[in-house]
Amino acid sequence: MSGGDCIVQLVAVDTGRSGTKVVTDGMRDYFPSVLGEFRELRLERKMNRTDMVIEYKDQRYYVGEVARDESVSGAQMMVKTKAHQDTKIFALAALHHVVPNGAHLFVVTGEPIDNHTAGEKLRMKQLLLGSHDITVNGEEKHFDIVRVEVAAEGATAGWALHRPGRYHIVDAGSRTVNFATMDGGRWIDRLSGSMDFGLETGQNISLSMFARMTIAELSRRVGSLAPIVLVGGKADALVEYMEQYTSDVEAHPDPLYANANAFYALGVKALETATAQQ
Ligand SMILES: Nc1ncnc2c1ncn2[C@@H]1O[C@H](COP(=O)(O)OP(=O)(O)OP(=O)(O)O)[C@@H](O)[C@H]1O
Ligand SMILES: [Mg+2]
Structure with a gap:
């Protein structure tokens, strides 16, 4: 480097x-x-x-x-x-x-x-x-x-998973929920965005109600749901509440650091691309 x-x-x-x-x-x-x-x-x-x-x-x-x-x-x-x-x-x-x-x-x-x-x-x-x-x-x-x-945020963590097929990455942050739809390794901008609430913005909202709000908004924005991968500090705890509305939900293996790790992977790729072009 x-x-x-x-x-x-x-x-x-x-x-x-x-x-x-x-x-x-x-x-x-x-x-x-x-x-x-x-x-x-x-x-x-x-x-x-x-x-x-x-x-x-x-x-x-x-x-x-x-x-x-x-x-x-x-x-x-x-x-x-x-x-x-x-x-x-x-x-x-x-x-x-x-x-x-x-x-x-x-x-x-x-x-x-x-x-x-x-x-x-x-x-x-x-x-x-x-x-x-x-x-x-x-x-x-x-x-x-x-x-x-x-x-x-969120989209890069989705890209870094490198999974086949269609899936949504849902990044439940404290201020914002980011969601990105990946399909065959590509990010679908039309089916991706941010929700203007987070885990620390709703007053006294339970995790169960937060999960319900997130799935309601996601299904409104993307239509039929593909499998969901959750990232963010509370990903593990949210899975059981989201499963009430859609069966295919899992937490990212390293949810708190999913964005930071993906940013790092993106940086590695940027450096490799620059080297290849030299
Ligand atoms: N290890 C943990 N276990 C349980 N909850 C956690 C853990 N780490 C963080 N949290 C909580 O999870 C929530 C989301 O944390 P996260 O770090 O993903 O949000 P953020 O990235 O700081 O927020 P934003 O993305 O909206 O800027 C916060 O309310 C935080 O207190
Ligand atoms: Mg975040």
């Missing part, structure tokens, strides 16, 4: 509204996507890996569990787009966890299917490309993001 005269490391980052997942060669990590202001604590807190004090461009933030517990403004950002400052902080914090100081990076990240437009992709690239200095829990790292690709 060479980019100019330096080695470029491929890293995939899935900046979910509930959790940030990062995957690179032989390493993966997760932390809650909660961000808030930094405050000096009077009572000592035993900080762990998902408690982060971030210093970036003269600002200090709490990220992860500590933001949920200790920041007055600590919150998950639930707006539809991911092309905003919080995503940048989560992505940089995730990179800090898995890459060495001084690395040159090719980052593959994602957006919900309905946001997977040229304009949104460009905003995401502008957000992440370039040189960054970020300090996490006192350790400063510098890295250069030299290439960014923006994949479609």
Whole structure:
């Protein structure tokens, strides 16, 4: 993997509204996507890996569990787009966890299917490309993001399964449910999209009602249902509720990391294609 005269490391980052997942060669990590202001604590807190004090461009933030517990403004950002400052902080914090100081990076990240437009992709690239200095829990790292690709959530996980025939991949996220219809290895855009609700947007909605809403909306949008593969953090738990409406439902073997792993696979393919064209 060479980019100019330096080695470029491929890293995939899935900046979910509930959790940030990062995957690179032989390493993966997760932390809650909660961000808030930094405050000096009077009572000592035993900080762990998902408690982060971030210093970036003269600002200090709490990220992860500590933001949920200790920041007055600590919150998950639930707006539809991911092309905003919080995503940048989560992505940089995730990179800090898995890459060495001084690395040159090719980052593959994602957006919900309905946001997977040229304009949104460009905003995401502008957000992440370039040189960054970020300090996490006192350790400063510098890295250069030299290439960014923006994949479609859910759809990329569907592509990475490489299954024959027709199937739907349903990515039940905290803010958005993405669904993609794959047929013979191709992604059918007309039968794919995003639903404007998620596991953490319905007030007190049970998993059973969430499953019912998702199947109702999916069948409205795609007509007759093909087999369903569920991804996202609650995929395993959702299967039994969806089975009440359609018999052919299964959870992805690695549901929480399905998008991040697929983004990584897409990056590998992009690098192979570039090499083949040289
Ligand atoms: N290991 C787990 N077991 C059970 N539930 C989990 C697990 N990990 C995450 N969850 C829950 O599953 C839900 C979906 O998580 P997921 O990480 O897939 O969403 P997200 O990608 O952050 O959200 P979005 O895709 O909408 O941005 C969340 O409510 C989360 O709390
Ligand atoms: Mg997600």
